[in-house]
Amino acid sequence: MTTREPATESPTEPAAGAAAAPIIEAVGLGRDFVLTEGPFLRRTRRTVSAVQDVSFTVRTGEIVGYLGPNGAGKSSTMKMLTGILTPTAGSVRVAGMEPSRQRTRLAREIGVVFGQRTTLWWDLPLRDSLTLTRHLYRVPAAAHAERLAELTELLELEPFLGTPVRQLSLGQRMRGDLTAALLHAPRLLVLDEPTIGLDVVSKSTIREFLLKINRERGTTILITTHDLGDVERLCDRVMVIDKGRLAFDGGLPELRATVPTPRVLVVDLVAPAPAIEVEGATTVRVDGPRQWLELADNPARVIAEVAREHEVADLTLREPDIEGVVSALYRGTVPAGDRT
Numbered sequence: 001m002t003t004r005e006p007a008t009e010s011p012t013e014p015a016a017g018a019a020a021a022p023i024i025e026a027v028g029l030g031r032d033f034v035l036t037e038g039p040f041l042r043r044t045r046r047t048v049s050a051v052q053d054v055s056f057t058v059r060t061g062e063i064v065g066y067l068g069p070n071g072a073g074k075s076s077t078m079k080m081l082t083g084i085l086t087p088t089a090g091s092v093r094v095a096g097m098e099p100s101r102q103r104t105r106l107a108r109e110i111g112v113v114f115g116q117r118t119t120l121w122w123d124l125p126l127r128d129s130l131t132l133t134r135h136l137y138r139v140p141a142a143a144h145a146e147r148l149a150e151l152t153e154l155l156e157l158e159p160f161l162g163t164p165v166r167q168l169s170l171g172q173r174m175r176g177d178l179t180a181a182l183l184h185a186p187r188l189l190v191l192d193e194p195t196i197g198l199d200v201v202s203k204s205t206i207r208e209f210l211l212k213i214n215r216e217r218g219t220t221i222l223i224t225t226h227d228l229g230d231v232e233r234l235c236d237r238v239m240v241i242d243k244g245r246l247a248f249d250g251g252l253p254e255l256r257a258t259v260p261t262p263r264v265l266v267v268d269l270v271a272p273a274p275a276i277e278v279e280g281a282t283t284v285r286v287d288g289p290r291q292w293l294e295l296a297d298n299p300a301r302v303i304a305e306v307a308r309e310h311e312v313a314d315l316t317l318r319e320p321d322i323e324g325v326v327s328a329l330y331r332g333t334v335p336a337g338d339r340t
């Protein structure tokens with residue numbers, strides 16, 4: 001990766017080695033869309049605020065998750081960071097540049113993957129597609145070859161380098177897209193749902209790969225995902241956006257603490273029975289012989305008492321998962337009138 005360093009001319013960059021310098025700085029960032037609706041002559045204009053007053057800083061070396069329900073404004077934010085969309089309010093700087101005005105130059109510093117789309121050439125074998133990417137980003141041939149060899153090994157591309165992109169499976173294509181995004185050794189990787197639709201094995205390959213490039217090369221990663229496994233495995237920090245506004249910015253433990261989610265004891269009784277009543281727990285659901293108890297107290301004591309009073313076939317203790325926390329947070333940030 002260092003081979004390329006002298007080729008970049010970035011007078012606005014901080015001095016090399018400036019650890020934990022901000023790589024993204026968004027201040028009061030906003031994006032409105034004006035929609036024209038209704039029949040001709042009675043057309044009305046309505047403004048949708050996709051992103052409103054969003055401020056955050058991402059520092060070099062961080063892996064930050066950008067979460068939120070459908071339509072929250074995640075992709076719109078990502079598009080403003082990469083220069084595809086121009087903000088209608090506030091400002092954003094990425095790698096010292098203004099994305100919408102310096103899009104081409106910024107493209108040489110960042111890698112972008114939108115999981116829903118590919119940047120590869122559909123009809124070309126993956127290898128040729130990746131060679132074209134080299135020309136696009138003006139990567140010297142030797143540096144390209146070296147990085148391609150490295151990425152081929154890490155992402156196990158060898159078996160399908162000669163396959164036309166259109167014939168690749170989703171997981172293979174995603175590995176190809178990640179390679180294309182990283183061949184020019186960007187300092188920042190912006191990923192919008194990179195694991196969407198992938199099976200468990202492919203997801204895990206991609207997660208481990210992302211951790212590796214973050215740890216070994218210090219690549220900063222901003223990732224949007226609906227897969228909370230991605231978040232738990234990858235992110236030191238998460239930002240939650242809801243209805244265009246930033247609702248949370250912090251570490252996973254803090255996120256968990258924001259929303260009280262009790263541990264749940266799942267009790268399988270030998271036969272159906274009325275809701276279990278035991279001190280330190282609340283039975284929240286009964287389904288045939290199975291009951292769910294929310295624990296307010298020491299599980300060991302509750303388990304002992306349940307086992308003493310009832311004929312138990314099986315017991316499972318469920319830790320609060322990040323999924324529960326995030327969905328509670330989404331619900332919590334929605335105004336009361338809108339809750340379902």
Ligand SMILES: Nc1ncnc2c1ncn2[C@@H]1O[C@H](COP(=O)(O)OP(=O)(O)OP(=O)(O)O)[C@@H](O)[C@H]1O
Binds near residue numbers: 048075
């Ligand atoms: N080009 C556009 N024109 C009009 N409205 C748009 C446009 N792009 C996005 N929006 C609106 O902005 C809001 C935010 O959309 P965005 O795609 O940023 O959400 P998201 O958080 O990425 O959602 P998802 O999880 O479904 O991908 C939505 O209400 C969407 O309809």
Ligand SMILES: [Mg+2]
Binds near residue numbers: 074075076
């Ligand atoms: Mg999106």
